[in-house]
Amino acid sequence: xxxxxxxxxxxxxxxxxxxxxxxxxxxxxxxxxxxxxxxxxxxxxxxxxxxxxxxxxxxxxxxxxxxxxxxxxxxxxxxxxxxxxxxxxxxxxxxxxxxxxxxxxxxxxxxxxxxxxxxxxxxxxxxxxxxxxxxxxxxxxxxxxxxxxxxxxxxxxxxxxxxxxxxxxxxxxxxxxxxxxxxxxxxxxxxxxxxxxxxxxxxxxxxxxxxxxxxxxxxxxxxxxxxxxxxxxxxxxxxxxxxxxxxxxxxxxxxxxxxxxxxxxxxxxxxxxxxxxxxxxxxxxxxxxxxxxxxxxxxxxxxxxxxxxxxxxxxxxxxxxxxxxxxxxxxxxxxxxxxxxxxxxxxxxx
Amino acid sequence: xxxxxxxxxxxxxxxxxxxxxxxxxxxxxxxxxxxxxxxxxxxxxxxxxxxxxxxxxxxxxxxxxxxxxxxxxxxxxxxxxxxxxxxxxxxxxxxxxxxxxxxxxxxxxxxxxxxxxxxxxxxxxxxxxxxxxxxxxxxxxxxxxxxxxxxxxxxxxxxxxxxxxxxxxxxxxxxxxxxxxxxxxxxxxxxxxxxxxxxxxxxxxxxxxxxxxxxxxxxxxxxxxxxxxxxxxxxxxxxxxxxxxxxxxxxx
Numbered sequence: 001x002x003x004x005x006x007x008x009x010x011x012x013x014x015x016x017x018x019x020x021x022x023x024x025x026x027x028x029x030x031x032x033x034x035x036x037x038x039x040x041x042x043x044x045x046x047x048x049x050x051x052x053x054x055x056x057x058x059x060x061x062x063x064x065x066x067x068x069x070x071x072x073x074x075x076x077x078x079x080x081x082x083x084x085x086x087x088x089x090x091x092x093x094x095x096x097x098x099x100x101x102x103x104x105x106x107x108x109x110x111x112x113x114x115x116x117x118x119x120x121x122x123x124x125x126x127x128x129x130x131x132x133x134x135x136x137x138x139x140x141x142x143x144x145x146x147x148x149x150x151x152x153x154x155x156x157x158x159x160x161x162x163x164x165x166x167x168x169x170x171x172x173x174x175x176x177x178x179x180x181x182x183x184x185x186x187x188x189x190x191x192x193x194x195x196x197x198x199x200x201x202x203x204x205x206x207x208x209x210x211x212x213x214x215x216x217x218x219x220x221x222x223x224x225x226x227x228x229x230x231x232x233x234x235x236x237x238x239x240x241x242x243x244x245x246x247x248x249x250x251x252x253x254x255x256x257x258x259x260x261x262x263x264x265x266x267x268x269x270x271x272x273x274x275x276x277x278x279x280x281x282x283x284x285x286x287x288x289x290x291x292x293x294x295x296x297x298x299x300x301x302x303x304x305x306x307x308x309x310x311x312x313x314x315x316x317x318x319x320x321x322x323x324x325x326x327x328x329x330x331x332x333x334x335x336x337x338x339x340x341x342x343x344x345x346x347x348x349x350x
Numbered sequence: 351x352x353x354x355x356x357x358x359x360x361x362x363x364x365x366x367x368x369x370x371x372x373x374x375x376x377x378x379x380x381x382x383x384x385x386x387x388x389x390x391x392x393x394x395x396x397x398x399x400x401x402x403x404x405x406x407x408x409x410x411x412x413x414x415x416x417x418x419x420x421x422x423x424x425x426x427x428x429x430x431x432x433x434x435x436x437x438x439x440x441x442x443x444x445x446x447x448x449x450x451x452x453x454x455x456x457x458x459x460x461x462x463x464x465x466x467x468x469x470x471x472x473x474x475x476x477x478x479x480x481x482x483x484x485x486x487x488x489x490x491x492x493x494x495x496x497x498x499x500x501x502x503x504x505x506x507x508x509x510x511x512x513x514x515x516x517x518x519x520x521x522x523x524x525x526x527x528x529x530x531x532x533x534x535x536x537x538x539x540x541x542x543x544x545x546x547x548x549x550x551x552x553x554x555x556x557x558x559x560x561x562x563x564x565x566x567x568x569x570x571x572x573x574x575x576x577x578x579x580x581x582x583x584x585x586x587x588x589x590x591x592x593x594x595x596x597x598x599x600x601x602x
Contacts, residue, residue: 023432050431054424055457062421062454066428069415070395070436074428092418196413196429198393198436206407208416 003181008144009174012103012167013038015151016075017046018185021101023067023074025052025060029082030115031171032105036077048072057082061089061102068098069207071195073155073188077103079171080121081112083129090164091130094224095209099158099190101151102136103167105174108332116332117171119256122309125168126283133221135228137165137235138282140253144178150280152183159190161231168282170305172255172334231284238286240293242268243275248348249293250276251314252303255334260303262337263344272348282310287317294322301347303340304328325350358382360391360411367405371571373561374402376528377470377537378409381439384542385412388549390437395429397422397440399447402476406441420451423458426465437548439466445475448484448510455514459554462519466544467556469510471586472563480566484508487585492566507585511558515592521553523591527560529575533588547595555595560586 006014013035016024024043026036036053043049050067054060060076067074078086083104093100106121108114125138137157141147147169154165196207211217239257242264243249252260257278267274277293279286294300300322302311307330315324327343329335357363361382366375385391391412398406400419407414417425422440430438447455447469458465474492475481482495485507489498499507511523522544526537537559544555560582562574569577 023428025428052427052431052461055453058421059424059454059457062418062424063428063431065417065421066397066415066425066430067432068428070429070432072432088418089421092416096416196395196415197433198395199411199413200392204391204411204413206414206416208407208414210404210416 003179005177006144006180007034007175007177008147008169009034009105010038011144011148011180012077012151013042015148015182016101016155017042017049018182019073019152019155020185020188021073021075021155022046022048023050023064023072024076025054025063026077027054027057027060027082029079031107032077032079032103032174035103035174057085058088061086064100065089065092065096065098068093068100069096069196071197075101075103077105079105079107080109080118083121083124087130090136091128091132091134092209093164094128094134094136095132096207097162098207099162100164101154101158101167102164103169106168106170114332115171117255117305117334118330118332119170119254119305120309120330121168122282122304122306125166126285126313134224135231135283137161137163137231138168139165140168140280140282141173142254142257142278144173144176145180147173148180149183152185156186157235159188161227162194163227168254170255235281236284236286236288237280238289239278239280240289241276241278243277243293245273246275246297247273248299248301248344249297250274250301250303250344251279251290251310252276253279253282253310256303256305259335259337259340263341266337266341267344272345274344274348279310285313285317287313290314290317291321294318298322299347300324301344302326305334306330358386360385362409362411364408366409368402369565371562371564371574373472373528373559374470376534377468377559377561378406380528380534380538380541381468382410383538384545387542388545390545390549393435394437394439395433397426397429397438399440399442401443401446403441403443403470404477420446420449421454422446422451423454423463423465423467427458427461427463430463430465434464437545439468439545441468442470443476444469444471444473444483444485448508455510459514459556460517460519462521462553464548464551464553466548468541469556469558470561471558472561473507473582474563474566476563476566487582509586511556511591514556519554520556520592522547522555522593522595523558524593525558525560525586525588525591527578527583527588529560529562529578550596552595560588
């Protein structure tokens with residue numbers, strides 16, 4: 001298999017096409033434009049491939065809703081303010097139990113913010129984000145290779161659970177170039193019975209989230225909740241790094257975890273026993289490994305490029321079992337490993 | 351004895367929830383007649399709106415996918431681009447199509463997406479209780495324009511058909527009404543023609559239907575039918591607005 005040098009945004013598009021994505025609608029927003037442009041160029045090379053530059057993020061996600069119901073593997077992408085606009089459609093996809101992949105290359109916020117890498121959308125991504133009682137599966141890559149792998153996985157997860165899946169990257173993951181080897185595309189396992197393609201000679205069907213009767217709506221909510229609990233049991237992914245004899249464990253995801261690894265390697269060279277737990281799925285959140293680790297390690301430091309969002313999930317996971325401190329840089333600031341190492345040493349010596 | 355009138359096959363045998371005298375039920379029927387006549391029940395996918403017709407999937411015996419508020423045209427675009435050989439229509443009210451969904455409607459029309467929009471214009475928000483719509487007539491009272499719509503405060507009623515007709519992607523737009531037998535027959539022919547154009551791959555088509563809303567207009571059904579002719583058509587004249595499809599101009 002060939003190894004190629006490619007940027008995160010491009011690889012996301014290429015991996016999607018290799019995974020069988022045949023419908024993409026998007027709207028330009030920095031720092032994810034290269035992905036939209038990649039799809040414009042490459043969707044045409046595959047049979048039945050559709051690219052639409054939509055008039056807005058709202059239109060794009062609703063086009064995805066239509067395409068998904070009609071049986072296409074469908075994807076849209078955006079960055080923070082654009083994802084806010086897509087939330088209406090993501091909630092509808094969740095209600096309708098339709099699969100779709102949504103890529104968010106996060107930038108500084110709130111509001112228009114800036115166009116620099118950030119992790120300020122954690123709450124929005126992991127709490128549903130739109131209205132109603134629902135969850136989105138959230139995958140957080142920390143390298144371009146992983147972005148390729150997780151993009152392909154995202155389509156399988158979306159199909160398997162008939163649920164929207166979000167790839168939560170950031171401006172840096174999207175724009176940096178790294179060598180990548182593509183995994184083998186897997187055949188799509190998705191029943192034709194879910195495809196709304198005209199009823200033929202048979203009975204007509206409808207797909208909708210509107211359920212006016214409260215008891216039936218409650219039933220639908222409980223059905224979704226049961227599905228989410230299956231996902232929470234089966235789909236948790238995380239990586240541990242040098243936690244073996246650690247005295248302090250950093251918890252970080254995405255590009256922040258990359259920075260943390262750099263800091264940990266430096267500190268290990270100087271004799272500090274520091275490790276890392278990296279959540280790969282942000283929802284479902286890998287609470288168990290954090291709880292298990294707290295049995296032998298009493299000191300955690302959450303590091304995020306935000307003012308502290310995943311921090312809440314870590315505290316929920318620990319339920320007071322261990323000490324948690326926080327180091328964060330919101331607003332599009334990317335800390336260096338040296339800067340983080342300094343913050344870790346302070347905590348380590350406390 | 352010869353049977354001259356019956357329920358269309360693609361219309362489910364269910365009682366409508368609509369108010370007495372409402373035009374939605376007539377329009378549903380006309381769409382189903384057109385689907386039957388063209389023999390396209392099995393390949394048709396409908397997109398109902400938010401609003402009074404939100405339950406349209408209880409009536410149309412074709413596959414249907416509900417759209418969020420105003421997004422009918424975007425959802426229809428997604429379906430149609432995925433399944434180009436199906437007949438895809440969205441069914442939208444004036445609030446849905448001309449307020450919250452203006453952008454989606456305008457751009458689907460401009461792209462020339464090969465879909466058909468059935469646009470119900472009753473000059474008010476019906477389901478939410480009679481608030482001012484983009485199509486509310488000047489001077490017309492509503493729950494949110496109690497003294498009557500004022501051009502200065504509220505702007506003018508939007509003629510969406512004329513606005514969209516200016517776009518090159520649009521091939522056929524006709525404004526009809528369902529207030530008299532003659533108008534109903536004409537609306538039925540227009541809907542059938544729009545679907546036929548779509549099957550011929552002509553491009554974006556829209557049928558605007560002036561539809562009586564006795565409840566929110568606070569009129570009897572008979573009064574509201576007359577009001578369409580006497581008042582509403584002065585702002586929204588019926589007729590072919592644009593026809594650049596294969597069939598040429600609409601034959602009445």
